[in-house]
Amino acid sequence: MLDNSTCGFTSPKEDFEIISGSSQSSSLRTENYSRFDKVLIIGLGQLGLPVAKYVKDKGFDVYGYDISQKAIQRAEKIASIKKADNFSEFDVYIICISTHRPDDMFTPQIDGLFSIVQEKIAKEAKNGALVSIESTIPRGTSKKVFEMLNHRLHVAHIPHRWYALEEKEHGVNQLRVVGGVCDCCLKAAVQFYGQFNGNNNINSDNGNGNGNHSILMRDGDIGITTPSTIDNSAAVAMDDAITNTSFAPANASSPSPTTGKNNIIVNYTPNLGIPLHPVSDVEIAEITKIAENAHRYLQIAFAEDIYLYCQANSINFPELREALNTKWNVEILEPRDGIGGHCLPKDTKMFLQSSKSVSTRSRILKASMEVDEEYKRYRLSRASQTANIQTSRRTGRTAY
Numbered sequence: 001m002l003d004n005s006t007c008g009f010t011s012p013k014e015d016f017e018i019i020s021g022s023s024q025s026s027s028l029r030t031e032n033y034s035r036f037d038k039v040l041i042i043g044l045g046q047l048g049l050p051v052a053k054y055v056k057d058k059g060f061d062v063y064g065y066d067i068s069q070k071a072i073q074r075a076e077k078i079a080s081i082k083k084a085d086n087f088s089e090f091d092v093y094i095i096c097i098s099t100h101r102p103d104d105m106f107t108p109q110i111d112g113l114f115s116i117v118q119e120k121i122a123k124e125a126k127n128g129a130l131v132s133i134e135s136t137i138p139r140g141t142s143k144k145v146f147e148m149l150n151h152r153l154h155v156a157h158i159p160h161r162w163y164a165l166e167e168k169e170h171g172v173n174q175l176r177v178v179g180g181v182c183d184c185c186l187k188a189a190v191q192f193y194g195q196f197n198g199n200n201n202i203n204s205d206n207g208n209g210n211g212n213h214s215i216l217m218r219d220g221d222i223g224i225t226t227p228s229t230i231d232n233s234a235a236v237a238m239d240d241a242i243t244n245t246s247f248a249p250a251n252a253s254s255p256s257p258t259t260g261k262n263n264i265i266v267n268y269t270p271n272l273g274i275p276l277h278p279v280s281d282v283e284i285a286e287i288t289k290i291a292e293n294a295h296r297y298l299q300i301a302f303a304e305d306i307y308l309y310c311q312a313n314s315i316n317f318p319e320l321r322e323a324l325n326t327k328w329n330v331e332i333l334e335p336r337d338g339i340g341g342h343c344l345p346k347d348t349k350m351f352l353q354s355s356k357s358v359s360t361r362s363r364i365l366k367a368s369m370e371v372d373e374e375y376k377r378y379r380l381s382r383a384s385q386t387a388n389i390q391t392s393r394r395t396g397r398t399a400y
């Protein structure tokens, strides 16, 4: 993660404060964070519209922007989202625009995202605002966006796990991974998104002891520690510090900040109440999204592979699948129509292309793409055989 000094952050409002812990006071400093009120959702499609609605329902002043007039009108009609006339004076920019080629939804393209950043946000946004990228993006995008903004704004990536068919369980408000380009970007994002959720205590450890973050969540407040490793005693101390704090309600206006034992952020501002899993490097957040979809891609491709095996060897696939799935750690999916939608193919390609070295690009994923193509060819040939048989039955002639 980049050092905070690279981020030209200034804040006119001071409802958010990190209070240095006595044990680490020499290396920690007190910083003030923004209050977020006015939010612009950029891209009001399948994802952006429910996001806009959710943010509005949380009491923020929400505006929308889209290159499609239809999308803007729909957002106005369905969720009373106000149309943004310009990009100035927003505290948060949430980017939900598509990240595939307009003429090919399976091929990643982020030109539209870069152009919005360069042509609109960079020119009009005030210093210290938060740019939150919720679109799925290739590794390295957040840092490029940060550069384009000349380090004037916070840039964070909070990839989505939204699923249209199960919006209630897997909608906007589900556990999300969050990464920031700088430490202060991450903290700003956590301030805006974070939920304190009873005993919910989310720790992340990148395995090498660097940049670890622990977030302890309670209603309306945030605590972040940034030691190199988090152990139970640190977590308990943090928990105590938070418990001993007299909290203002989430919508309280500017109460006086509270001190604590460790390095604590006390958040008095409203937030989105979304459970978070913070990571130490924004690229981990970027890779998480595309690798989790690549993982799903693999699972489906394996089901297709077994299906093709069954067809070639006259084995009953449903029966085999049922038998396999009786084991506790096996879950063979149904291959159905093959790998569909645009997210899985696009994001899997993003993951494949994200490796700097071509020779280390995932071979298993390349093979799974071939399996999916073969499976779809097989389905097509079966469908046309069936159609031919039906035609010949209707006409009484053999079809060739």
Ligand SMILES: NC(=O)c1ccc[n+]([C@@H]2O[C@H](COP(=O)([O-])OP(=O)(O)OC[C@H]3O[C@@H](n4cnc5c(N)ncnc54)[C@H](O)[C@@H]3O)[C@@H](O)[C@H]2O)c1
Pocket (backbone or CB within 6 Å): 042, 043, 044, 045, 046, 047, 048, 065, 066, 067, 068, 071, 096, 097, 098, 099, 100, 112, 113, 115, 116, 134, 135, 136, 137, 160, 161, 162, 163, 164, 343
């Ligand atoms: N839909 C999902 O289930 C889902 C889930 C997780 C992540 N995502 C990711 O979220 C992003 C958006 O996906 P979606 O499904 O909402 O796509 P979508 O095509 O439904 O909507 C995208 C919207 O962005 C607008 N747009 C495109 N380029 C723009 C630009 N330059 N400026 C302003 N608006 C622009 C389009 O007009 C459209 O309204 C993608 O990166 C996708 O991979 C989607």
